[in-house]
Amino acid sequence: MVLKVIQIHTLNDRPRDFQQLFTIWSQVNDYFEDVRFDFSRCGFLRPNAVVFLGGLARLIESRLGSVVFDWSTLHNQRVLTNICQNGFAGTFGHPSSAWDGNSIPYREDKTLDMNVIMDYLVYNWIGKGWVHVSDRLRDAIAGRMWEIYNNAFEHSGTQIGVFSCGQHFWRQNDLILSVVDFGRGIPANVRTFLRQYAEVKLVSKLTGASCLRWAFQAGNTTKVGEPGGSGLDLLKEFIHINQGKLEVYSNEGYAIIDKDGERYENREISFEGTVMHITLRCDENLYRFRDEVEPPF
Amino acid sequence: MKLSIKDKIGPRCIIKEDGQKIYDEIHGFLKNGETVTLDFNGVSQFASPFFNFAIGQLLKDIVEADLRRLLQIENLNETGKLVVERVIENAAKYHGDKDYRKIVNDILEQQANESD
Numbered sequence: 001m002v003l004k005v006i007q008i009h010t011l012n013d014r015p016r017d018f019q020q021l022f023t024i025w026s027q028v029n030d031y032f033e034d035v036r037f038d039f040s041r042c043g044f045l046r047p048n049a050v051v052f053l054g055g056l057a058r059l060i061e062s063r064l065g066s067v068v069f070d071w072s073t074l075h076n077q078r079v080l081t082n083i084c085q086n087g088f089a090g091t092f093g094h095p096s097s098a099w100d101g102n103s104i105p106y107r108e109d110k111t112l113d114m115n116v117i118m119d120y121l122v123y124n125w126i127g128k129g130w131v132h133v134s135d136r137l138r139d140a141i142a143g144r145m146w147e148i149y150n151n152a153f154e155h156s157g158t159q160i161g162v163f164s165c166g167q168h169f170w171r172q173n174d175l176i177l178s179v180v181d182f183g184r185g186i187p188a189n190v191r192t193f194l195r196q197y198a199e200v201k202l203v204s205k206l207t208g209a210s211c212l213r214w215a216f217q218a219g220n221t222t223k224v225g226e227p228g229g230s231g232l233d234l235l236k237e238f239i240h241i242n243q244g245k246l247e248v249y250s251n252e253g254y255a256i257i258d259k260d261g262e263r264y265e266n267r268e269i270s271f272e273g274t275v276m277h278i279t280l281r282c283d284e285n286l287y288r289f290r291d292e293v294e295p296p297f
Numbered sequence: 298m299k300l301s302i303k304d305k306i307g308p309r310c311i312i313k314e315d316g317q318k319i320y321d322e323i324h325g326f327l328k329n330g331e332t333v334t335l336d337f338n339g340v341s342q343f344a345s346p347f348f349n350f351a352i353g354q355l356l357k358d359i360v361e362a363d364l365r366r367l368l369q370i371e372n373l374n375e376t377g378k379l380v381v382e383r384v385i386e387n388a389a390k391y392h393g394d395k396d397y398r399k400i401v402n403d404i405l406e407q408q409a410n411e412s413d
Contacts, residue, residue, distance in 0.1 A: 021375045021409070058371060107339060112312070114309060114311050114312050115309070118311065118342060120311060123340075134312075134335065134339070135372060135410030136376070139341045139342045140343075140375075140376035142342060143311070143343050143344045143380070144344075146311055146344045150307075150344065150346050151310075153408055154346075168410070181413055194397055196397075197398060197401075198397050198398045198400075198401040198402075199398075202401050202402070202405060203401055205405060205408075206401070206404055206405070206408070207408060210404045210408050212406075213404075214400075214404060218383070218386070218387055218390075219386070219387040219390035219391060226313075226349065226350070227349045227353035227354060227384070227387065227388040227391040228345070228346075228381070228391070229387045229390075229391065230345040230348075230349065230383045230384050231344070231345045231346070233383065233387070234379075234380065234383060245361070247371075291383070
């Protein structure tokens with residue numbers, strides 16, 4: 001098998017950066033792929049890129065391929081320090097161990113382990129002091145983020161687990177959480193579900209954007225025989241109230257929920273899976289319960 | 298009947314398996330028209346899968362008005378209350394009949410309007 005060398009360029013979290021990630025996915029989306037990631041042109045990697053590449057490596061391995069992260073090509077010291085600190089580089093062959101600091105660890109969850117994931121959210125993500133919130137509010141935020149993990153495990157059918165990573169950006173004072181699965185994707189799930197009740201020909205005309213819009217409406221669920229449809233709705237509400245931003249890329253669909261409302265679009269490049277990318281503003285004034293009049297610290 | 302949630306499952310009301318345990322404990326009492334009190338003292342973290350199974354599922358064979366009359370909830374914080382209310386609201390929709398053919402047609406109509 002021919003070794004594919006994939007150039008990893010600077011990857012931020014704008015739509016065109018996600019398109020680059022999905023293009024990389026399409027280049028290696030087969031069995032028996034042998035891949036080497038080259039970082040010589042990489043000047044920055046946001047957590048969405050870290051987590052996507054990590055998950056993609058596991059996907060390739062699960063399809064009997066091989067992946068080498070060629071760390072010798074990564075010359076940007078800032079990027080290297082960051083991905084060594086959050087444990088990503090060490091997970092993929094770099095001779096370094098993660099250390100506790102300002103980073104938020106890279107995670108691979110094979111199963112939905114409540115205590116492990118909630119501890120990560122409570123102590124390593126929201127509770128690490130980026131934003132001063134009461135314990136009660138910290139717990140409330142972590143509960144909302146849990147809905148993302150729950151959805152990924154319950155609905156995607158992922159065979160290789162769920163991948164996540166976060167980061168706090170001091171200058172913008174933003175807190176990021178990016179969660180990726182390489183499962184079926186939300187639009188594919190919605191279509192499969194609706195095909196049971198409506199004409200196949202009609203359901204296949206539903207666009208990715210329409211399917212995402214349906215999935216984000218309160219009370220809609222693709223689970224049969226059990227109530228649901230509250231998780232994404234609660235998450236959406238939290239994002240609105242706290243003026244954050246939630247972006248979802250799933251198959252060819254794209255959703256953005258932010259202070260301006262919610263928008264659903266179709267993208268040219270599709271991928272099999274779902275990325276949930278959350279940006280929270282670390283402004284303490286945005287994070288209060290109604291009865292928390294005084295600053296909670 | 299009164300049940301301490303913390304004693305039964307711990308301080309995290311998150312996963313559906315724990316919700317199912319609570320449902321199994323209380324469903325029979327509620328079905329017989331008996332009052333049940335769930336005490337959330339010491340529980341601090343909540344998510345919808347737990348409440349979907351513990352409470353949302355009850356609406357399969359208990360009408361909402363009866364459930365609200367028979368099920369007493371104590372010491373549940375603001376976050377938990379919000380999740381419970383949302384779950385009850387959505388479970389009631391879920392257990393009602395949905396015309397998915399009409400839903401698909403409505404979505405296609407909306408798509409057509411958007412592309413105009």
